């Protein structure tokens with residue numbers, strides 16, 4: 001392996017690559033991506049543009065020369081992603097020259113960096129790259145939040161793969177199996193994405209005494225056989241209906257951000273199912289939930305959404321996550 005020149009690799013970088021390679025919870029596609037990035041093989045604007053005058057060398061976000069360091073750490077877009085990551089990372093002090101990407105990674109991922117932080121960094125890099133490609137080749141602009149959602153969803157999927165021996169996963173499989181039977185009985189084809197949502201809130205929430213609600217969301221891509229869960233909290237909920245509606249609304253935004261379709265949303269709340277089966281927000285029983293129903297209607301066509309009422313006992317997995325977020329994770 002060369003130790004100088006354009007494809008050179010430092011010993012710190014090599015250590016990072018070895019660590020990534022050995023980690024069984026990192027998807028192969030991410031390992032390959034990191035390899036290409038650290039070996040300076042990604043087709044950035046500057047690299048691809050040096051081979052063809054037809055390819056723009058400039059960043060599609062800001063117009064500056066797009067090299068690895070700019071794309072991943074110094075563009076306003078990636079800076080905003082890192083500063084809003086959990087934990088946030090300040091990238092302004094990282095090296096900005098073309099070959100600085102190895103040093104930047106070595107500064108971010110040290111031997112004492114925990115695995116979960118390393119994986120967060122890698123996954124975020126991958127989705128910055130995906131967002132950049134969406135903008136460059138499909139003129140689709142991702143929001144900062146979309147990058148985080150996509151990275152989080154990806155990590156949760158692989159977390160689940162990693163805990164295959166765990167009790168929780170068996171339950172999930174059983175649950176999804178019985179749900180699938182129900183879907184089959186209903187004549188629904190075995191494809192697309194299903195999404196279960198639920199909310200937990202203190203009894204007695206009202207407009208006078210709003211409460212923080214816990215939201216649980218479970219996505220399953222049937223053809224890929226992958227699942228991921230999301231737990232969230234919503235402040236100032238004034239009713240159970242509002243909490244449940246907020247959960248489904250967030251789920252629809254995540255589905256749209258991840259370009260999932262068609263998505264079948266399941267709720268055990270009959271009132272909510274009835275509201276969302278209507279074509280617009282005009283007939284909502286409570287004006288306070290209209291922002292959430294409207295957001296769902298805005299996403300509905302993008303994700304080819306259908307809404308179904310499900311038996312409460314089949315919704316226990318998203319219920320579990322909503323309880324968990326209600327109690328503060």
Ligand SMILES: [Zn+2]
Pocket residue numbers: 059060061062063064070074075076077
């Ligand atoms: Zn830029």
